[in-house]
Amino acid sequence: MRSVWFLLLLALVQLLVGPLLLWMGLRPTLLDVPLVATCYLGYAFPTRRGFLTTLVAGLILDLWTPGTLLGMHMEVLGLLFLLIRGLSGRLPLDRPLPLILVTLVAGVLKTLLFYLLSLLFDSGFEGRAASLVWAIPTVLTTALLAPLLVLPFAGLDALTGGLRKADRRIL
Amino acid sequence: MIAGLVIPVILMFLAGRGSGSSLPEQLLVGLAGRIQGVARWVTGGTSDLLNGYALLVGVREENERLLAERDRLLQEALLAKQLAVEVQRLRKVLDLREKRPDLRLEAAQVVAMDVTPFHRVGRIQVQTAGVALQPDMAVLTPEGLVGRITRAAGSLGDVMMLGDQRSRVACEVLGQGVLGVLIGSGLPDRYSAWLQVAQTEDPLPRGAVVVTSGHDRVFPRGIEVGYVLDQDARRRAGPFVEYEVRLAANPAAWDTVLVAAPAGSGPGTGP
Numbered sequence: 001m002r003s004v005w006f007l008l009l010l011a012l013v014q015l016l017v018g019p020l021l022l023w024m025g026l027r028p029t030l031l032d033v034p035l036v037a038t039c040y041l042g043y044a045f046p047t048r049r050g051f052l053t054t055l056v057a058g059l060i061l062d063l064w065t066p067g068t069l070l071g072m073h074m075e076v077l078g079l080l081f082l083l084i085r086g087l088s089g090r091l092p093l094d095r096p097l098p099l100i101l102v103t104l105v106a107g108v109l110k111t112l113l114f115y116l117l118s119l120l121f122d123s124g125f126e127g128r129a130a131s132l133v134w135a136i137p138t139v140l141t142t143a144l145l146a147p148l149l150v151l152p153f154a155g156l157d158a159l160t161g162g163l164r165k166a167d168r169r170i171l
Numbered sequence: 172m173i174a175g176l177v178i179p180v181i182l183m184f185l186a187g188r189g190s191g192s193s194l195p196e197q198l199l200v201g202l203a204g205r206i207q208g209v210a211r212w213v214t215g216g217t218s219d220l221l222n223g224y225a226l227l228v229g230v231r232e233e234n235e236r237l238l239a240e241r242d243r244l245l246q247e248a249l250l251a252k253q254l255a256v257e258v259q260r261l262r263k264v265l266d267l268r269e270k271r272p273d274l275r276l277e278a279a280q281v282v283a284m285d286v287t288p289f290h291r292v293g294r295i296q297v298q299t300a301g302v303a304l305q306p307d308m309a310v311l312t313p314e315g316l317v318g319r320i321t322r323a324a325g326s327l328g329d330v331m332m333l334g335d336q337r338s339r340v341a342c343e344v345l346g347q348g349v350l351g352v353l354i355g356s357g358l359p360d361r362y363s364a365w366l367q368v369a370q371t372e373d374p375l376p377r378g379a380v381v382v383t384s385g386h387d388r389v390f391p392r393g394i395e396v397g398y399v400l401d402q403d404a405r406r407r408a409g410p411f412v413e414y415e416v417r418l419a420a421n422p423a424a425w426d427t428v429l430v431a432a433p434a435g436s437g438p439g440t441g442p
Contacts, residue, residue, distance in 0.1 A: 015213060048172070055175050063199055063206075070199070071182030078176050121187035 002160055003045075003053040009156050010037050010057055013149075014064075032142040034061055035110060036149040038077050039103050042084025043093040044157060054081040069122055076113045080106050096147040103146040107139035257426075263313035264427055274391050276429040277302045279310070282327070284423070295330045295422055299430060304328035307389050309431040315395035315419030316340070316383060317428060328430075333396065333418050334362045341387035342366060342396055345380040349373075353381065353396060353416060362421070365413040366399065372412070375399045381416055391431055395419045 010033065018028040034057060041050040041057075058074030065073070084093070084102060091098040111132055118125040142149070268276050283296035295317075297310065304323035310330045311317055318338065320328040331338055336357030343350050344366075351368035366381055379399040385392030397416040405414045422428075 051172055051175060055179075058179070059199075063202070069183045070186045071179030075176065075179035075183065078179065082172075117183065121183040123187055 002157070003049060003056070005156055005160055006037075006041070006045075006053060006153065007057055007060065009152060010034065011060065013152055027137070030138055030141050031145065031149065032107060032110070032138055033149060034058075034073070034077060035080070035107055035142055036103060036146050037153060038080050039084055039093065039099065039106060039146065040150050040153045042081050043088035044154070047085055050085065051078065051081055054078055069118070072114065072117055072121075075117060076110055079113065080110060083109070099146050099150065100143050104139065104143035107135075107142055111135040111139065260313075260425065260427060264429060267311075267313045267429060271391075274431045276431050279304075279328075279428050279430045281422070281426055281428060295332070295428075297328050297330060297428060297430065299326045302326060302430075304430060309390045309394070310428050311394055311431060312420045312422070312425045312428050314421065314424075315397065316390065317420045317422050317425075319389060320430070332362075332422065333364050334358070338364070339387070340390055340396065341384045342381050343384040344368075344375055344399070345382050347373075347375065347379060349375065350384055350386070351381075354413075356415075362418055363400075364397065364416050364418060365408075366416045367408060367411045367413050370407070370410060370412050374402050374405070375414055377402055
């Protein structure tokens with residue numbers, strides 16, 4: 001049930017962030033909410049449940065994003081989840097600075113993975129390196145705002161009782 | 172967990188081949204389309220709410236401020252128009268003074284105006300700036316003659332209009348050499364008078380200009396009085412023929428008039 005609430009909240013935040021950024025005169029894709037959600041899943045959820053939740057979130061994103069290969073978000077977010085899960089034992093990801101750093105690294109990796117997987121599987125992908133530059137503002141903004149973007153998910157977990165006591169300090 | 176990573180790769184492989192029409196994919200895309208439709212409805216509603224309410228906070232105050240600003244500007248524009256009209260009137264008054272250097276003209280303010288039940292000006296009262304008024308002084312505007320002062324008290328004077336039944340003005344028809352007397356019609360609903368001329372005179376054309384002749388020694392010569400209306404409407408009055416005359420000056424349109432001394436004398440100065 002915790003995962004279901006989490007996915008619903010992710011969909012809601014994803015729905016609101018785009019129009020909000022557009023209204024502010026910014027690029028609607030400036031914030032990568034699924035990336036932050038994956039980071040949160042990586043350190044706040046149990047491994048198996050977090051991984052499955054990440055895959056479902058990726059599947060939803062694949063269906064949601066026009067032009068994306070089915071399975072692309074699933075694969076990328078799944079890999080990132082495993083990476084973050086591995087780092088969560090060594091870094092206190094409930095602290096803002098480690099969270100920013102991990103989100104930054106995960107954002108760069110996500111961009112590279114998208115590029116690589118698109119080259120491998122998408123026959124219509126042109127493979128221009130300029131598309132990587134386009135992702136830099138998104139990665140930087142998302143990393144800087146990650147401690148704020150993670151709050152709705154932590155808040156939901158606190159409400160539904162899923163957040164461990166030790167993790168509540170992020171709130 | 173490995174399966175969780177392999178399945179997406181298989182999906183990508185299948186989708187990347189361009190088949191794009193497998194049954195699971197069609198089902199998933201169809202389901203996603205429906206969900207996206209609902210989501211678009213939700214986001215559209217949210218956006219409408221934002222635009223229709225949240226973003227309108229402060230618009231009311233702004234609107235009220237703009238309305239007040241508009242009212243102020245309208246008042247200023249109206250005032251400017253009034254001033255422009257006033258300046259135009261005063262310029263005409265000054266022009267008249269320059270055109271008639273033979274007359275001693277003094278500006279007088281219309282301070283009271285009696286209006287007939289037919290919304291015609293029946294009587295006006297004027298006041299000059301320190302110049303003593305006397306009976307029989309002519310009152311005129313740049314449009315033409317208005318009447319004469321009948322009663323005076325210092326700088327205040329009552330004016331008998333040309334349309335008054337008691338009014339008599341010695342006149343001539345400009346360019347026709349026809350002399351006559353202008354008699355007020357006394358009609359409350361028409362600001363008009365009758366021009367009485369001898370029967371022996373040729374019929375006057377419509378629109379003939381009637382001016383003062385100066386023979387009554389009250390009104391200076393050459394002041395425009397009015398225009399002959401329809402010659403067919405003339406009537407006999409004993410040995411005379413009377414033509415209806417439309418008076419040139421509309422006293423309702425003037426706040427400032429000019430007072431001229433009777434012919435051969437000048438207006439006295441105030442005490």
